[in-house]
Structure formats: structure tokens, C-alpha cells
Amino acid sequence: MAQEDTFKKIVSHCKEYGFVFPSSDIYDGLAAVYDYGQNGVELKNNIKQYWWQSMVLLHNNIVGIDSSIFMHPTIWKASGHVDAFNDPLIDNRDSKKRYRADVLIEDQLGKYEEKMDKEIAKAAKKFGDSFDAAQFRATNPRVLEYQRKYNELHTRFANAMEASNFEELKQIILDEGIVDPISGTKNWTDVRQFNLMFSTEMGASADSSSKIYLRPETAQGIFVNFLNVQKTGRMKLPFGIAQIGKAFRNEIVARQFVFRMREFEQMEMQFFCQPGTEMEWFNYWKQYRLAWHQALGMGNDNYRYHDHEKLAHYANAATDIEFHMPFGFKEVEGIHSRTNFDLSQHEKFSGRQIKYFDPERNENYTPYVVETSIGVDRMFLSIMCHSYTEEQLENGSSRVVLRLPEPLAPTKCAVLPLVNKDGLPEKAQEIVDDLKFHFNTHYGDPKDSIGKRYRRQDAVGTPFCVTVDHDTPKDHKVTLRYRDTMKQERVDIDALRGIMEERVSISSLLKKLNVKE
Numbered sequence: 350m351a352q353e354d355t356f357k358k359i360v361s362h363c364k365e366y367g368f369v370f371p372s373s374d375i376y377d378g379l380a381a382v383y384d385y386g387q388n389g390v391e392l393k394n395n396i397k398q399y400w401w402q403s404m405v406l407l408h409n410n411i412v413g414i415d416s417s418i419f420m421h422p423t424i425w426k427a428s429g430h431v432d433a434f435n436d437p438l439i440d441n442r443d444s445k446k447r448y449r450a451d452v453l454i455e456d457q458l459g460k461y462e463e464k465m466d467k468e469i470a471k472a473a474k475k476f477g478d479s480f481d482a483a484q485f486r487a488t489n490p491r492v493l494e495y496q497r498k499y500n501e502l503h504t505r506f507a508n509a510m511e512a513s514n515f516e517e518l519k520q521i522i523l524d525e526g527i528v529d530p531i532s533g534t535k536n537w538t539d540v541r542q543f544n545l546m547f548s549t550e551m552g553a554s555a556d557s558s559s560k561i562y563l564r565p566e567t568a569q570g571i572f573v574n575f576l577n578v579q580k581t582g583r584m585k586l587p588f589g590i591a592q593i594g595k596a597f598r599n600e601i602v603a604r605q606f607v608f609r610m611r612e613f614e615q616m617e618m619q620f621f622c623q624p625g626t627e628m629e630w631f632n633y634w635k636q637y638r639l640a641w642h643q644a645l646g647m648g649n650d651n652y653r654y655h656d657h658e659k660l661a662h663y664a665n666a667a668t669d670i671e672f673h674m675p676f677g678f679k680e681v682e683g684i685h686s687r688t689n690f691d692l693s694q695h696e697k698f699s700g701r702q703i704k705y706f707d708p709e710r711n712e713n714y715t716p717y718v719v720e721t722s723i724g725v726d727r728m729f730l731s732i733m734c735h736s737y738t739e740e741q742l743e744n745g746s747s748r749v750v751l752r753l754p755e756p757l758a759p760t761k762c763a764v765l766p767l768v769n770k771d772g773l774p775e776k777a778q779e780i781v782d783d784l785k786f787h788f789n790t791h792y793g794d795p796k797d798s799i800g801k802r803y804r805r806q807d808a809v810g811t812p813f814c815v816t817v818d819h820d821t822p823k824d825h826k827v828t829l830r831y832r833d834t835m836k837q838e839r840v841d842i843d844a845l846r847g848i849m850e851e852r853v854s855i856s857s858l859l860k861k862l863n864v865k866e
């Protein structure tokens with residue numbers, strides 16, 4: 350199945366099974382804004398819990414905060430967002446659609462990569478076991494030609510972005526023959542800057558001094574609380590402040606479902622350290638964050654680092670963690686070494702001293718910062734894309750199963766009475782009433798056949814089903830069915846909790862992270 354079709358199916362599965370709905374659905378939706386449904390919110394909460402606990406519980410020197418969305422407007426002047434939080438925008442005159450010029454060019458780079466991968470895959474199939482991919486890549490004339498084109502475009506693009514040279518960005522689009530995917534034409538306007546912050550007015554007066562912004566990232570709420578937390582928590586460097594919250598960006602092109610939204614949620618952590626130690630911490634966080642992703646068991650090959658060559662003027666290192674989505678490898682998280690830029694800027698703009706007194710060195714200085722920043726919604730999407738599976742079964746039928754990492758599944762266990770009589774519903778309810786204190790357990794009404802009810806649980810990713818049948822009241826046993834293997838076994842009711850609890854707990858993931866302090 351083409352990747353595009355798979356993605357479409359995932360989007361409609363999300364709606365059909367109560368994971369994600371378009372916002373304002375009965376009014377035909379609002380572009381790039383989505384609501385999470387009854388299953389989506391559980392999965393999202395589990396992602397957040399996993400992140401929070403891995404940061405705040407596992408690290409003695411990390412604490413959390415919850416800062417407000419509205420902040421003093423000068424904060425965004427200090428952070429550089431008012432002047433520089435822009436994307437290069439380009440319109441196609443025929444389709445009247447708007448695009449990000451940099452994304453059009455990145456997609457073109459992705460096409461060269463795809464072409465190289467295709468040649469390699471074709472050759473691998475032809476030559477079988479004896480195939481040496483590295484050698485083929487280094488010598489095959491067609492691959493080398495694609496690589497040359499890729500490198501040339503990449504350098505030209507990086508230089509244009511670095512110099513904010515919009516004419517050159519447009520020229521690249523024309524030279525590469527990039528066409529609008531809708532109109533199929535090259536009738537492009539010039540490239541212009543577009544600021545991504547939403548603004549609104551605060552209070553009754555509408556003069557310009559009351560203009561405030563909806564935060565485009567949660568990080569600034571952490572920087573402006575640095576002293577509050579450091580002093581009241583008596584924090585010693587190095588230490589981190591973590592936060593989960595909404596962020597807003599007026600994205601030019603909002604495509605790809607919850608990948609690029611105008612209202613989204615971030616999980617960010619700013620790690621404050623001594624100047625000179627930031628590269629050590631940058632490497633620590635780079636590895637730790639990848640391990641966090643990999644602990645979910647979604648295939649280590651589906652992740653890669655993308656080190657930034659073009660760094661923001663204040664950064665001295667930056668990398669993205671990318672996940673293999675159906676539309677290519679895409680950023681889900683950024684790890685940035687931001688030097689002392691933000692704290693120094695806030696010191697300058699607020700007129701307050703924002704320094705750390707180091708008792709060991711007996712001096713004041715501005716700490717350096719390493720940040721980890723991940724989008725909850727992109728993480729959600731990567732999990733949905735990886736988990737959605739269509740299976741052909743041996744008996745000729747098929748099923749759709751969401752192979753969600755068990756600790757993140759919205760419902761961990763569904764208890765299903767075989768029929769709606771003979772005391773079976775009561776027995777099933779008893780089991781739910783016991784298990785619900787330990788993990789999310791759902792009672793499954795016996796309206797449909799047991800087979801249908803299993804399929805429904807498969808489709809929402811429930812790892813375990815427990816069936817109560819006519820023997821249960823006699824032998825105190827139930828049938829336990831496993832989502833992924835569909836294996837069924839008869840187990841004692843008292844054994845249920847023990848079998849499931851460890852597998853579905855967030856702590857089973859945390860234990861894989863092996864943090865030593």
C-alpha cells in the first residue's frame with residue numbers, strides 16, 4: 350500500500366475510534382486545529398506522564414513548573430521572536446495556495462534521498478546476500494549523480510537560509526523546477542517573511558501597548574522563572590526545569606494532520622549548567638532522549654539524529670531526533686545548546702540581574718542552557734503511525750490492530766462477559782472493580798459477538814482482553830487474550846493483576862532508561 354494511503358487510513362482511524370477529531374467539526378473544522386477524543390486523550394496523557402516521570406522523577410536535579418500562556422510582551426522582544434520568528438512564505442498564483450519556501454526545498458532534497466534509496470533497494474534485491482550497500486553507494490554512477498545534485502542543492506539552500514536571501518530561495522525553487530503539487534505550475538510569487546506569533550489584546554483598552562502574544566514555545570516561561578525556582582528550591586547547578594504546555598504558531602502551511610498544528614503542546618526542559626560544560630550535557634541529553642524514544646520498542650531503525658549545520662546565532666550545537674513517518678523522516682524533538690543567550694537577553698530587557706552565585710567558585714555568572722523540546726502531538730502521531738497495522742489472518746479474515754506500546758495504551762484491559770445473563774456481567778464487573786484501581790480497565794458490554802468485541806479492542810490498542818464465560822463462576826478462571834499474538838490462555842482471576850500490571854505500567858518503561866545519579 351502506498352505510504353500516502355496508509356497515512357489517510359491512520360487519519361480516518363483516529364477519527365473513527367475516538368482518538369482525534371477536527372476542531373469545531375460540526376462547523377466543518379478549523380484549519381490545523383484538532384481535538385483529542387476519549388481514547389486520544391488517554392494516549393496523550395500517558396505520553397506526558399512517561400516524559401514527566403522520566404525527567405522529574407528519575408532526575409533528582411530536575412523540577413517542574415507550569416507557567417502561564419500569556420506573558421509580558423517584552424519577553425518576546427528579548428527572546429528574538431518579535432523580530433525573527435519568521436518563516437519564508439511563497440504563493441502559487443494559479444492554485445492560490447501558500448507554502449513555506451524552505452519546506453518546498455527540503456522536500457526536493459528528500460526526493461533525491463528517496464531516489465538514492467530506491468536504486469540501492471533495487472540493487473540489494475538483485476544481488477541478494479552478497480550486496481555491499483556502502484560500496485554501491487560509493488561507486489554506482491546513478492547514485493553518485495543524485496548525491497552530487499543533493500549536495501549542490503543542500504549547500505545552496507543552507508547559504509540562502511543563513512543569509513536570509515529570499516531572492517535566492519525563489520531562484521532555487523525555479524532552478525529545481527519545483528511545481529505546486531496542486532496546480533502543477535511554476536507560477537510562483539516572490540518569497541516574503543511571515544511572523545508566526547498570534548497576538549491579541551489584553552484588558553479593555555485596545556491601544557498598541559496592550560498587545561500581547563500567545564506563547565509560541567513554553568521555554569520562555571522557564572527562563573523568566575529561573576531565579577524564582579533556583580532561589581526557592583535552593584537549586585545548585587547543574588539543574589533542570591521541565592514544563593508541559595500549549596504553544597501557538599500561525600503556521601503558513603498546516604498539513605499532515607497533527608504533525609503541524611496552529612495550537613499544539615510541547616514538553617520542554619531547560620538544563621542550566623556551568624559555562625564550558627554545555628557540550629558534555631548536550632551529549633548526555635542527546636543520548637538520553639534517544640533512549641527515551643527507543644524504550645518504547647518502535648524499532649531503533651525508525652529514529653535518526655539530524656545535526657543542524659545552520660545554527661541559530663546564539664546556539665553552539667543543535668540536533669533533531671527524527672522519526673520515520675509515512676511521509677519520511679521528520680523531526681519530533683529538538684535538542685539545543687543555547688549558550689547563555691536567553692538569560693542574558695532577559696537580564697538586558699528586564700533590568701534585573703539574572704545570575705547564579707556559585708558557592709564553590711565564589712563568583713556570579715550566567716548559566717549556559719541545554720534544552721530538550723518535544724511536541725506531544727508529533728510524538729502521538731509517530732506512535733499512531735507505527736502502531737497501525739492491517740493483518741491478514743490464517744483463516745482468511747483480516748484485522749486492524751493498533752500495536753501501541755502497552756504502557757501507553759488508552760485502555761489496558763477490557764473485561765468481556767460472554768453473554769448478558771447467568772451472572773456473567775456481574776462477575777465481569779467484579780473483576781473491573783478490582784483491577785480499575787491499578788490500571789485503566791474497561792467493561793465491554795455483551796451487545797456484540799465476542800469476536801467483534803475483540804476486534805474493537807484491537808482497533809483501539811487494548812493489550813489484554815479478559816473473557817468471563819459460563820465456567821468462570823465454577824472454576825474462578827477466565828480467558829486472557831493477548832492483542833498482538835491473539836493467543837488465549839485460561840488463567841485464575843487472582844493471577845490477572847500480576848500478569849498485566851508490570852507490563853502496562855509506565856515504570857516498566859522508566860526502568861529501561863537506567864538513570865544513575
Ligand code: ATP
Pocket residue numbers: 598600607608609610611613614615680681682683722723724725726727728
Ligand atoms: P519545524 O521545523 O517542523 O517547524 P521547529 O524546528 O520549528 O519545527 P521547535 O521550535 O524546535 O520546532 O519546537 C520543538 C518541537 O515542538 C518540535 O520538535 C515539534 O515536535 C513541536 N512542534 C513545533 N511546531 C509544531 C507544530 N506546528 N505542530 C505540532 N508540533 C510542533
